[in-house]
Each structure stands twice: as structure tokens, then as C-alpha cells.
Amino acid sequence: RLVTLAASGGLVSPSHVQALELMESQYAAGQAAEDGDEEEGEEEEDAQSEEDMIQQMMMGMMGGGPQPKKKKKAAAPVKKKTLEEWLSQSTSPGDKELPVKVHGLVSAIKSEALSYGKNERYTEPVKIFEAAPAALRLKLAPARPDAASPIKVYGILDPLSNTAQSAAAALALFGMTFNAEVNLVLNPVARYSEYPLKRYYREVIRWPARLADGRATAELGGGRGLVEGNADFWLSTKHVLTAAVHVLPTWLVTSFKAEHDMDNLRLVDVGEGKWCESTYELRHLYVEGQAYILDEDGYPVSAAKGVQVEVARKGGQEGPLDDTIVMGNLGYFQVHGNPGLYDVELKSGLSNDTFKLASSPGLEVSSYITPPYQLRVELRPGRDHENLFAEQAGGRGGAAD
Numbered sequence: 001r002l003v004t005l006a007a008s009g010g011l012v013s014p015s016h017v018q019a020l021e022l023m024e025s026q027y028a029a030g031q032a033a034e035d036g037d038e039e040e041g042e043e044e045e046d047a048q049s050e051e052d053m054i055q056q057m058m059m060g061m062m063g064g065g066p067q068p069k070k071k072k073k074a075a076a077p078v079k080k081k082t083l084e085e086w087l088s089q090s091t092s093p094g095d096k097e098l099p100v101k102v103h104g105l106v107s108a109i110k111s112e113a114l115s116y117g118k119n120e121r122y123t124e125p126v127k128i129f130e131a132a133p134a135a136l137r138l139k140l141a142p143a144r145p146d147a148a149s150p151i152k153v154y155g156i157l158d159p160l161s162n163t164a165q166s167a168a169a170a171l172a173l174f175g176m177t178f179n180a181e182v183n184l185v186l187n188p189v190a191r192y193s194e195y196p197l198k199r200y201y202r203e204v205i206r207w208p209a210r211l212a213d214g215r216a217t218a219e220l221g222g223g224r225g226l227v228e229g230n231a232d233f234w235l236s237t238k239h240v241l242t243a244a245v246h247v248l249p250t251w252l253v254t255s256f257k258a259e260h261d262m263d264n265l266r267l268v269d270v271g272e273g274k275w276c277e278s279t280y281e282l283r284h285l286y287v288e289g290q291a292y293i294l295d296e297d298g299y300p301v302s303a304a305k306g307v308q309v310e311v312a313r314k315g316g317q318e319g320p321l322d323d324t325i326v327m328g329n330l331g332y333f334q335v336h337g338n339p340g341l342y343d344v345e346l347k348s349g350l351s352n353d354t355f356k357l358a359s360s361p362g363l364e365v366s367s368y369i370t371p372p373y374q375l376r377v378e379l380r381p382g383r384d385h386e387n388l389f390a391e392q393a394g395g396r397g398g399a400a401d
Contacts (some may be wrong), residue, residue, distance in 0.1 A: 010155035103365040106111030125154035126185075132185045140175045140182035143212040156187050167204030169203030170230075179212040200241075224311040241265040244282050250288060251371050256281035274357060287311075289373030293385065294358050304377050306388050307355060308347035310336050314362060320400035323347055333375075337365045344375060354383045 129137065144150045151174055157164050174180035188194070200377050207217045235241075243262040247253050257279040260269060270276045291307055292300035303326070310323035321357040322336040346352040358376040379385065 011287060018039060033303050040148055045199060128156070129183050129185055136186045138182075138184040138186060140171065142179040143176050144179050147179055149179055149181040151178050153180055153182045153184075154187045155183075157195070159186050160186055162197075162199070162201075163197075165197070165201040169205055173205055173207065176211045176213075177208055192283050200233055201237060202233065204231050214252070235267070238267060243278060247282075248369065249284040251282055251368075252284040252286065253280050253282050255279070285335055285338050285368070285370060286334050287363065287370050287373055288332070288334050289375055290331040290375060291333055291375040292331055293355075294376050294378050298358070300376065302327060303383070304355070304375070305331065306351075306386075307377060308349070309333055309335070309344060309350040309375065310345055310347045311342045314341040314343050320347075321343075333344075337363065337370060339365050341365075344373075346377070350388060354385070356380055356382060 067224060102364055137310040153171065153174060157166075157167065171182050171184075176183050209218075210216055226263050240293075243265060255278055256278070260278075261274050262278055265276065291304035291309065293302050293304050295301045305326055305328040307326045309326065312318075312320045321342075324333045324335050326333045342365070344357075344360065344363050346357060355377040358378045363373060
């Protein structure tokens with residue numbers, strides 16, 4: 001569904017319409033006058049009230065009594081319409097242009113959404129931070145206190161947790177690079193039955209060459225490693241260690257080159273004062289997504305559980321590169337997706353006989369961070385979702401739970 005705004009001529013994609021529909025429960029708009037009937041009614045009412053006022057003034061000057069006021073008709077109740085009704089309203093049958101008043105409604109909602117940070121709910125983190133004991137409040141001033149802070153971070157953090165190890169580098173990056181103001185409330189556990197931290201952790205983030213205050217990153221203590229994007233460990237322990245890389249869930253990273261067993265590292269095997277080096281390789285990227293079944297009106301009604309999906313290079317002749325089965329949990333699926341352009345199709349056979357793609361926009365992987373992909377399917381005439389499981393139970397395939 002693609003509609004054109006009459007006021008600006010800009011395009012509204014289905015994703016924009018979906019985002020507006022999410023606000024449907026919070027916003028409602030009065031019915032707009034399509035042909036100007038309400039505006040004309042208001043003008044006639046104003047003119048009639050002015051005429052009555054003039055007549056009363058003239059009767060008062062001539063000594064006459066005041067004329068009885070005419071009873072006004074009760075105003076008809078304003079009909080409330082949902083956003084879906086507003087956006088589906090057309091000036092004429094078959095017209096793809098939205099009325100100008102609908103464009104104003106969309107603009108008002110967009111302005112309200114962008115000003116979210118100014119409402120009362122934004123003050124809750126500030127109240128929590130100020131109510132915490134002074135000994136548990138940690139305030140990291142921005143790199144340039146005299147300059148504006150475009151980012152303000154409020155958080156509650158257990159200082160002896162894996163999350164704190166991961167967040168420390170990111171929070172330092174915000175404050176030193178983006179001139180952010182970081183406010184943390186420390187929330188430690190009162191009693192431990194075992195050691196809370198069982199790992200040595202370093203976060204690898206490639207910092208910019210210069211910080212917000214103008215200093216070079218390399219001038220900081222250990223700053224050269226920040227610029228180069230590497231991490232070093234200086235350990236003196238007799239424990240058996242396992243080296244692991246924590247990456248995005250859509251990355252497959254494995255050890256490519258290592259002199260020692262990275263799953264069973266011991267200081268006695270490496271040697272006193274020697275280095276243990278390992279090279280890790282990003283072998284594959286994955287694309288995660290969700291598959292939904294649309295009803296006759298084009299709205300998602302359920303997850304496309306059991307549907308088989310395959311991807312192939314756009315314009316390629318080598319056939320499908322990967323296939324998968326949609327899970328029952330929120331319609332989740334995952335396929336290989338190294339950089340490139342791909343076509344997404346339903347696997348020939350039972351899935352293609354039962355469903356068809358509602359749209360086929362294609363799949364583009366142009367970044368190391370792959371956004372979630374949404375796949376929408378429709379039932380073919382005379383078919384039902386239950387037919388998919390009934391025929392699979394008869395031996396034509398298997399569905400994933």
C-alpha cells in the first residue's frame with residue numbers, strides 16, 4: 001500500500017503507516033469536514049449571533065424589551081476515528097491521495113512523538129537518581145562541561161556484574177567522545193554465595209583519533225590500543241582459562257589461528273613472560289527476521305509457523321544459497337546473509353502451495369549490523385494454515401516448534 005500526501009507530494013510507505021498505527025490506542029482525532037459543511041455551519045451560526053445582538057441593541061434604544069433568544073440546536077457528538085480510518089480515507093473512490101487534514105494529523109502525531117523527551121515520563125530517571133543515597137550515585141561529567149551535552153544517560157547498574165564489564169567501555173566512549181553526561185545508580189548485591197565475576201574482560205571499540213575536548217586518544221593511558229582496536233591481558237593466575245569472543249548474535253566468529261589450545265589455557269603452558277596470540281575470523285553473517293501471515297485486509301494475524309523460506313543471489317543462476325523453517329516463537333527465522341543482494345522466496349512444494357509472498361522487496365546486506373527482516377505471506381485461495389501441518393504430518397516435511 002503506497003499513498004501520496006496531497007499537501008507535500010511525499011510518499012508514505014507501509015512502515016510509516018505501521019508506525020502511526022502503533023499510536024492508535026493513544027491518539028484519536030475528531031471527524032474532519034470533507035466538503036466544508038462544518039465550516040459553513042459555524043460561519044452561519046456566527047452571523048446569526050451577530051444579527052441577534054444588533055436587534056437587541058436597537059430594541060433597547062427604542063425602549064422595547066429584550067427579544068427571547070433562539071434556542072441553538074444541540075451540537076452533534078463528534079465521531080472519533082482511529083488512525084487506520086483516517087489513513088484509509090480518500091477524497092474519491094479509487095483515489096490514492098490523502099486529504100490535507102489527514103496530513104496535518106500525521107504531522108501533529110510525528111511532532112508529539114519527537115517531543116517525547118519533554119514530557120513528565122522523562123523526569124522519572126532523574127527522580128530515581130536524585131533519590132538514591134549519595135554513596136551509590138556515580139556521575140561522570142562530560143569531557144567538555146562548558147559545552148552542550150547531546151546525550152544524557154541514566155542507568156541502574158550492579159558494579160560486580162557481567163553487564164557492568166560490558167557497559168563500562170561504552171559509557172566511557174559516550175562521555176569522552178560524544179560529550180555525554182552519564183548518571184549511574186550503583187545497585188550491588190548485598191550478599192554473595194560465590195564470586196560474582198569469573199572472567200577477565202576487555203571491550204574492543206575503535207575510538208576516534210580525537211576526543212570531544214580536543215585531546216588525542218593516543219595520549220591517554222592505554223589510548224593507543226583504543227585507536228588500534230585491540231585488547232591485551234596481563235594475567236598472573238594458575239586457573240585454566242577459556243578464551244571467547246562476545247560478538248553480535250548475527251555474527252559467526254571462530255578461532256582461525258592459535259598456537260595454544262584456547263579452550264584450556266594455562267600459564268604454565270604458555271611460559272612466564274611470553275605472549276599467547278590468537279587470530280579470530282568472522283566467517284559468516286546471519287540475517288534474522290520474522291514471518292507473519294496477513295489477513296484479507298493486509299494486517300498480520302499470526303506467525304507463519306512451519307513455512308520454509310529460501311534465499312538466493314539476486315540475478316544469480318547457482319540456485320538457493322540457504323533455506324530455513326519459520327519457528328513458532330514470534331515467527332522467527334535465520335538465514336546466512338553475507339554482503340550482497342538476495343531474493344527471498346518460499347520453498348517450492350508445500351510452503352509455496354499453501355502461501356504466497358504478499359510483497360518481495362528483496363534482501364540487502366550492506367553492513368556488519370544486519371537489521372531484522374520482516375516477511376509477510378498470504379494464504380492462497382482455498383488453502384488454510386492448518387493444511388500445512390496436516391500434510392507435513394503425512395510425511396511431506398517437518399515443521400519447527
